[in-house]
Amino acid sequence: MERRTFLRKASAAGAAVPVVAAPAILHAQPVVRWRVASSFPKTLDTIYGAAEVVSRRVAAMTDGKFQISVHAAGELVPAPQVLDAVQQGTVEAGHTALSAYFGKDPTWAFGMGMPYGMNSRQYTAWWLHLGGEKLFNEYANRAAGVTAILCGNTGAPMGGWFRREIQSVDDLNGLKFRIGGLAGVVMTRLGVTPQMIAGGEIYTALERGTVDAVEWIGPHDDEKLGFHRVAKFYYTPGMMKGSPAIQMVANAKALAALPPEYRECLTTACHEANTYMLSKYDASNMTALKRMLAGGVQLRQFPKAVLDACHKATQEVYAELSARNADFKKLHDHHFAAQTELIAWSRVVENPYDDYMAGTTARRS
Amino acid sequence: MERRTFLRKASAAGAAVPVVAAPAILHAQPVVRWRVASSFPKTLDTIYGAAEVVSRRVAAMTDGKFQISVHAAGELVPAPQVLDAVQQGTVEAGHTALSAYFGKDPTWAFGMGMPYGMNSRQYTAWWLHLGGEKLFNEYANRAAGVTAILCGNTGAPMGGWFRREIQSVDDLNGLKFRIGGLAGVVMTRLGVTPQMIAGGEIYTALERGTVDAVEWIGPHDDEKLGFHRVAKFYYTPGMMKGSPAIQMVANAKALAALPPEYRECLTTACHEANTYMLSKYDASNMTALKRMLAGGVQLRQFPKAVLDACHKATQEVYAELSARNADFKKLHDHHFAAQTELIAWSRVVENPYDDYMAGTTARRS
Numbered sequence: 001m002e003r004r005t006f007l008r009k010a011s012a013a014g015a016a017v018p019v020v021a022a023p024a025i026l027h028a029q030p031v032v033r034w035r036v037a038s039s040f041p042k043t044l045d046t047i048y049g050a051a052e053v054v055s056r057r058v059a060a061m062t063d064g065k066f067q068i069s070v071h072a073a074g075e076l077v078p079a080p081q082v083l084d085a086v087q088q089g090t091v092e093a094g095h096t097a098l099s100a101y102f103g104k105d106p107t108w109a110f111g112m113g114m115p116y117g118m119n120s121r122q123y124t125a126w127w128l129h130l131g132g133e134k135l136f137n138e139y140a141n142r143a144a145g146v147t148a149i150l151c152g153n154t155g156a157p158m159g160g161w162f163r164r165e166i167q168s169v170d171d172l173n174g175l176k177f178r179i180g181g182l183a184g185v186v187m188t189r190l191g192v193t194p195q196m197i198a199g200g201e202i203y204t205a206l207e208r209g210t211v212d213a214v215e216w217i218g219p220h221d222d223e224k225l226g227f228h229r230v231a232k233f234y235y236t237p238g239m240m241k242g243s244p245a246i247q248m249v250a251n252a253k254a255l256a257a258l259p260p261e262y263r264e265c266l267t268t269a270c271h272e273a274n275t276y277m278l279s280k281y282d283a284s285n286m287t288a289l290k291r292m293l294a295g296g297v298q299l300r301q302f303p304k305a306v307l308d309a310c311h312k313a314t315q316e317v318y319a320e321l322s323a324r325n326a327d328f329k330k331l332h333d334h335h336f337a338a339q340t341e342l343i344a345w346s347r348v349v350e351n352p353y354d355d356y357m358a359g360t361t362a363r364r365s
Numbered sequence: 366m367e368r369r370t371f372l373r374k375a376s377a378a379g380a381a382v383p384v385v386a387a388p389a390i391l392h393a394q395p396v397v398r399w400r401v402a403s404s405f406p407k408t409l410d411t412i413y414g415a416a417e418v419v420s421r422r423v424a425a426m427t428d429g430k431f432q433i434s435v436h437a438a439g440e441l442v443p444a445p446q447v448l449d450a451v452q453q454g455t456v457e458a459g460h461t462a463l464s465a466y467f468g469k470d471p472t473w474a475f476g477m478g479m480p481y482g483m484n485s486r487q488y489t490a491w492w493l494h495l496g497g498e499k500l501f502n503e504y505a506n507r508a509a510g511v512t513a514i515l516c517g518n519t520g521a522p523m524g525g526w527f528r529r530e531i532q533s534v535d536d537l538n539g540l541k542f543r544i545g546g547l548a549g550v551v552m553t554r555l556g557v558t559p560q561m562i563a564g565g566e567i568y569t570a571l572e573r574g575t576v577d578a579v580e581w582i583g584p585h586d587d588e589k590l591g592f593h594r595v596a597k598f599y600y601t602p603g604m605m606k607g608s609p610a611i612q613m614v615a616n617a618k619a620l621a622a623l624p625p626e627y628r629e630c631l632t633t634a635c636h637e638a639n640t641y642m643l644s645k646y647d648a649s650n651m652t653a654l655k656r657m658l659a660g661g662v663q664l665r666q667f668p669k670a671v672l673d674a675c676h677k678a679t680q681e682v683y684a685e686l687s688a689r690n691a692d693f694k695k696l697h698d699h700h701f702a703a704q705t706e707l708i709a710w711s712r713v714v715e716n717p718y719d720d721y722m723a724g725t726t727a728r729r730s
Contacts, residue, residue: 029428060629061426063394119719121486121647124640129648156718218714237718264425265630271637275489282486283494286710299713307721343726345651348664349583351723353521353602354484356672358716361708 032262034068036248037077037085039096041199044221046284047246048072050152050277051095054248057269058262066262070095083108086251087144093250095151099241102181104143106321109182110136110331111148111249115314117242117335120153120278122342127245130338139327145252151270152246152277155285157238158222159302160215161206161231166302169309178202178214182317183240189313199225206230215240219288220281228292235300239307240314246277397627399433399619402442402450404461406564409586411649412611413437415517415642416460419613422634423627431627435460448473451616452509458615460516464606467546469508471686474547475501475696476513476614480679482607482700485518485643487707492610495703504692510617516635517611517642520650522603523587524667525580526571526596531667534674543567543579547682548605554678564590571595580605584653585646593657600665604672605679611642 036055040048048070055068071091073079082094083101098111110132118126126132127150140146160179166172173191177184184194197205197214205211207230214231215238216222228234248270255263293299322329401420405413413435420433436456438444447459448466463476475497483491491497492515505511525544531537538556542549549559562570562579570576572595579596580603581587593599613635620628658664687694 057629057633061626061633063626116722116725119715119722121643125644125647128641128644156714158714236714237721238714239718239721261426261428264422265633268422268426268630268633268637271640272633275636275640276493278486279490279493282490282707282710286706286713289710289713301717304721311725340726341651342647343722345647345654346719347723348651348654349521349523349601349603350484351719352666353604354711354716354719356602356604356669357481357484357708358712360481360676361705 029062029065029259029261032066032258034066034092034254035076036068036070037073037075037082037091037094037096038070039073039079039082039094039100041074042072043224044217046220046277046280047152047154047217048095049280050246050273051248053276054095054151054266054269054273057272058265061265061269062262066258066265068093068266083144083146083249086146086249089251089254091251092254093248095246095248097244098148098247098249099181099244105327106182106325107139107143107327107331110335111140111245111247113242113244114335115183115186115240115242115317116311118339118342119346120155120243120245122339122346123153123243123245124150124274125342126335126338131334132338135331135334139331140249141252143327146249147252147255148247148249149267149270150245150274151248152274154217154244154246155278155281156243157215157241158218159235159238159240160213161222161227162213162233162235162300163206163209163231164212165233165300166235166306168303169305172306172309175213176211178205178211179240183215186240186310186313186317189316190309203227203230218281218285219292220284223288223292228295228297232296233298233300234292235302237302239302239310245274248273394427394430394624394626397431397623399431399457400441401433401435401613402438402440402447402456402459402461403435404438404444404447404459404465406439407437408589409582411585411642411645412517412519412582413460414645415611415638416613418641419460419516419631419634419638422637423630426630426634427627431623431630433458433631448509448511448614451511451614454616454619456616457619458613460611460613462609463513463612463614464546464609470692471547471690472504472508472692472696475700476505476610476612478607478609479700480548480551480605480607480682481676483704483707484711485520485608485610487704487711488518488608488610489515489639490707491700491703496699497703500696500699504696505614506617508692511614512617512620513612513614514632514635515610515639516613517639519582519609519611520643520646521608522580522606523583524600524603524605525578526587526592527578527598527600527665528571528574528596529577530598530665531600531671533668534670537671537674540578541576543570543576544605548580551605551675551678551682554681555674568592568595583646583650584657585649588653588657593660593662597661598663598665599657600667602667604667604675610639613638 038051042048051070055070058066077085082096085091086094099109101108137147175192177192178195178197180196195211202214403416416435420435423431442450447461450456451459464474466473502512540557542557543560543562545561560576567579
């Protein structure tokens with residue numbers, strides 16, 4: 001009876017309209033403008049677009065007072081120099097795939113995803129709840145005065161486009177493969193010649209046979225570059241990047257100088273964009289893949305022997321890097337210990353459920 | 366050269382500190398107080414805690430001006446009446462599992478997740494990018510004057526705690542099973558007697574054999590209720606709820622009356638909490654499961670014949686509900702058509718990658 005009385009009173013007092021409980025205090029927020037250099041071109045609408053989603057959300061949350069302009073790769077800064085530009089304060093932040101800075105130090109790759117690393121869900125759990133963010137940003141702050149905020153994931157990428165089939169480990173030998181960073185280093189162990197070619201030039205290189213294969217993202221993006229017109233075999237899975245996380249990398253001083261509410265808006269919007277990007281790719285990849293399959297593309301799965309050989313080479317590279325780079329070792333040990341636990345959990349319920357549903361849907365379609 | 370000159374200039378002008386580009390305009394935001402009724406007790410720290418995360422984020426983003434107080438189940442409103450309280454404006458919003466309102470209309474269940482429905486990632490893609498949110502909220506607005514904002518996911522739940530093994534479909538016959546909503550309706554087709562028992566009384570019911578089995582959430586939460594002390598067999602997967610989405614259900618008038626910036630902050634914080642909840646469960650479930658396995662719990666997978674029988678019964682129930690409920694049919698057809706596409710995409714790269722990694726980690730551990 002007491003509860004009912006209380007509820008009736010509450011219902012009368014707390015109506016379904018905002019309650020103005022205090023006189024409006026005049027509190028002025030400054031107009032702040034940030035420039036974000038994206039490492040991606042506008043044609044990659046989902047990965048590039050996530051930064052624009054952040055910009056729109058932050059503006060809408062702050063009544064237009066925190067204005068973030070997003071600049072496509074090359075507009076202010078060439079794609080590979082985004083981290084430098086943030087470090088130097090040329091721009092306040094960059095939206096980038098941190099494995100691109102592998103050449104500076106392989107430790108940066110843990111800000112994106114590792115060969116045979118975590119899937120998107122595992123990476124998010126590691127980053128947000130298992131100490132990944134803290135550990136990585138200790139490194140990022142020390143190495144470059146920057147702080148990474150999780151701001152996207154592409155999902156597990158495809159293994160790439162191949163002009164000829166990969167039926168054995170030997171077929172990798174001599175392969176000219178457009179693949180970069182840590183993945184490229186691993187691949188050399190198997191006789192691959194990694195090639196770095198800018199996005200806009202890959203199509204021609206593949207068409208002319210300057211490269212035999214190219215790794216890019218997934219169907220939604222790959223289709224736009226037209227790889228399916230010059231390479232017939234589309235391989236899965238893309239085991240060499242884990243599931244790429246995309247980070248909003250902010251100059252640490254610029255971030256600290258923000259009014260606290262703006263910093264909070266930025267962080268929240270980036271975390272929302274993390275989901276936005278992944279779910280948008282999920283919503284669009286199959287449509288693009290179906291079109292390409294209808295056009296004659298052959299979907300192929302890497303033979304287990306190839307996956308095993310690349311896995312073994314990956315572990316060798318990890319051991320060597322860990323032996324000579326304490327930062328890499330610290331992140332490596334933390335990341336992969338967490339991965340083992342997270343995979344163990346995936347095996348209990350998510351994988352069996354997904355596998356059952358995959359089988360059921362396959363029977364239906 | 367032009368680019369370099371430009372960059373140097375930009376670097377000098379746009380320093381790594383906020384740029385105050387306009388005189389601060391005195392713009393007062395009102396203090397707004399909302400009350401959120403949670404359907405969950407505080408002991409369910411992750412699912413209940415997600416609403417507190419939203420509250421803290423929103424306060425921090427608005428300099429404390431939009432204040433959301435979160436109230437545990439029973440504090441203002443008994444758990445099953447949260448939707449009514451929001452509809453009536455007793456509270457501005459509720460944080461709830463919408464399948465609980467299956468008794469009003471089974472269409473509500475699409476706001477949480479369906480038997481043999483989408484996993485968390487598929488649900489998010491459906492909700493945010495494939496029209497799920499729009500379609501569901503057309504119904505929710507019309508039926509109860511409320512709007513659902515995606516605000517959590519538990520991940521695929523466990524199948525539940527059983528006092529005896531389920532080795533065949535016949536073992537379900539006569540089973541007294543604490544399972545609710547649509548899942549309960551399906552289970553009756555297989556001879557199960559569904560029982561609804563409040564959270565706090567389940568342990569005793571299971572201990573005394575008043576029920577033979579109970580479905581709850583997953584290891585992190587289940588362990589706290591101590592089910593492992595009175596039921597030995599822990600079954601996977603929990604196919605009867607999909608992967609439960611948790612919604613922030615707002616009174617539509619209260620939501621429309623919010624200053625636009627506050628509405629934007631609330632939405633963004635809820636979307637962040639969607640990821641927060643899932644990743645926190647992922648980060649903690651295995652630890653709890655390991656403790657329970659060490660204490661003698663037996664992990665069991667439902668036989669395929671049981672999964673198939675429940676799947677068949679589910680499809681029959683869907684067909685019957687669709688035949689007599691146009692709202693249900695509309696959501697059903699949309700939801701499951703999207704699921705077929707999303708599962709097809711999962712099968713291309715995510716499932717093969719997860720399966721390979723599961724095998725590799727199992728060999729290692």
